[in-house]
Amino acid sequence: MSSFTLPTRRMLAASLAATALALTVSACGSSASTMPAMPGMDSASAMPSMSATATASAMPTMDGMGAMASGDGLAATNGGYTLTSTTATLPAGKASGYRFTITGPNGKPVTGFAVDQTKTLHFYAIRSDLTGFQHIHPTMAADGTWTAPLAALSAGTWRLFATFTPATGSGKGTDFVLSRTLTVSGMPMDTALPAASASTTVDGYTVTLAGDLMAGMAHPLTVTITKGGKPVTNLQPYLDTYAHLTAFHSGDGAFAHLHPTTAVTGDHGGPTLSFHPELAQAGDWRLFLQFQTAGTLHTAAITVHVS
Template sequence: MHFYAIRSDLTGFQHIHPTMANDGTWRANLSSLASGSWRMFTSFTPDNGTGKGTALVLSRTVTVPGTETKTALPAAAKSAEIDGYTVTVKGEPMAGMTHPMTVTVTKNGKPVTDLQPYLDTYAHLTAFHESDTAFAHLHPTTEVNGDHGGPELSFNAELPTSGNWRLFLQFQTGGKLHTAALTLKVG
């Protein structure tokens, strides 16, 4: 199960993985949330019952009390930096259609080839639409081959609506998880 929290201004992204307790409830530690309106998503595929094998996403809005300070969405860009890494997106996704998209990871201008598997894949790409917080969770089609991922990760991107999407790419190197964020304009 994947659980996501994203504030209405597309800041404060959290992606955690609850575990099921003996009583059938799911539990996870969520970091503190800043004041404001948040959208919570859970993504899962039941392994029994009427929904067996069907990928499902449930969501709801939660308000955290206090004075909300909104952050403007950064302008659309094809690259972002995090922890000394540069993540560059190539491709032109079109709303409602599957389009190829490639993400390249470099460090100090050199290709990164030591991406480690993170939850059975080299990256998780989570996207939220600017106006309605529509949600997409993508995995690269790149086959996992030990700690030798990168520098390019291929995705089949299907984003349902046009406009600005905030992308969060999570990848792992040296046992550390990195989360790069950028805004992508979808036609």
Template sequence: MNASSRPTVRRRGLAAAGVAAALALTLAACGSSGGSSAMPGMDHGTTSSPATSPGASQTSGDMPGMDHMATGNGLSDTQDGYRLTSDDATLPAGKRAVYRFTVKGPDGKPVTDFAVDQTKRLHFYAIRSDLTGFQHIHPTMAADGTWSAGLAPLRAGSWRLFASFTPATGDGKGKDFVLSRTLTVPGNATKTPLPAPAGSTQVDGYTVTVKGEPMAGMAHPLTVSLAKDGKPVTDLQPYLDTYAHLTAFHEGDTAFAHLHPTTKVTGDHGGPDLTFHALLPTSGNWRLFLQFQTGGRLHTAALTLHVG
């Protein structure tokens, strides 16, 4: 089944157990990694899946600016009868590797028909337990429903791998899921301390500033501003139909949240300000990863945000 040339953009939000997320969010992009980052501890996957490949179904019927919200914090491999399975419990350290997994439905059979979300059928994330080594990948699926995610070299330690998807058929049709599994990379694992909360960071010559003071479990605006050489950035390019992608992970349990800008895409001149509606369900420190594109290159900036 083929998707149309421009699938409807749909988003995901996450909340912790017992908190229902209900945000109107728009225009999020999931950046696959085509470029490199100067930020330590951040890697980029390189494998992507075309939106028009077999098994992809275009999502439809969405009101502009509305998302289908997933509930939970992404820390389980099972939800509503859907299960993330894999035979890979370990992967080697220090070299590229492929992580293979399957999404099984309530009938126990592999799911092969997924709705297209942000031009992809499935979004895959890897994060080390100390919130370093962030990777955001768009894997490929074989005819039997087995997905293959090509990972950049992993450091020794414990990792959590997230799959974000929406079934196009079956009991879960139209519902967003984020499931995860843990993975061990053998070796001498040295923990990297989480950087202190800060209002700005730098990557590839860009200064990224985040303004806002979110409270746990409450919708709150965040503003991200970008500058280079002291001047506002106004050449942000659309990447997967939007200007930025913001992923957050909670310190201690690696709970996952996905935040989205409401800024309208108007060609290759986005910026300097992007407004996000954020719902971070748990208090404490969150590590934010912002992905944006200029001049055909993807940049990934990271900073720590404290949520009261």
């Protein structure tokens, strides 16, 4: 590992509400091998590990502001809440609407959700090789059925995550992250996980990460955005923050995301954003940083290694 060691983790904060963003993360794919297609898998035990050294679980964080997420993101059921869907397979290369419900401890669809980062539910899709990232905001029908408009998916095994906070019931105020796997028909063509790096480019922007982070220890992490060698200072709020950072660990399939601690003060964010993550385990992670300028959303992907 280079001297530049970064994590992307999830914030542990149940009793840590007074602590600055603690993020614990695990992951969803592997650079070395691809998860076999297993439709309908609902739990971490159902999803085979893609790294012999991967830790079995980690506590994900749904909200960059400190609430503790219930579960490690790899189960379809946690705390009495279940992500249910009758869809186990979808065709490749075709946009599709993925329908699902969140059922509560009483077995009925939940229809009341608290708003988190301007949305009542966030939905993510990632392929087993950590490609094809999608961050979607589904719509919910009156009966509690959600429809996530997935862009065309490539053949292989995908994991779909839903993050939400019930507004009523036993889980009121608790952040949850649940997931299911999905098989996309066809012959998978895997992509090797890019090597760890301190910077990446997207749409002409250069994203540079700086930090000296180790697993199990909280350290500051900064993200600097430039364009043409000049600092970018026109970041616009996206989901009430200047950047949305999603992490997938190249090992056990878990997920986490966090938001910068930098305060939002209008359409002039940047060039540097501050995070304060704490990764629970070592290994490679694939980060997806989303930020907005001039009404356009950019998604930068970068691999980091945590010792």
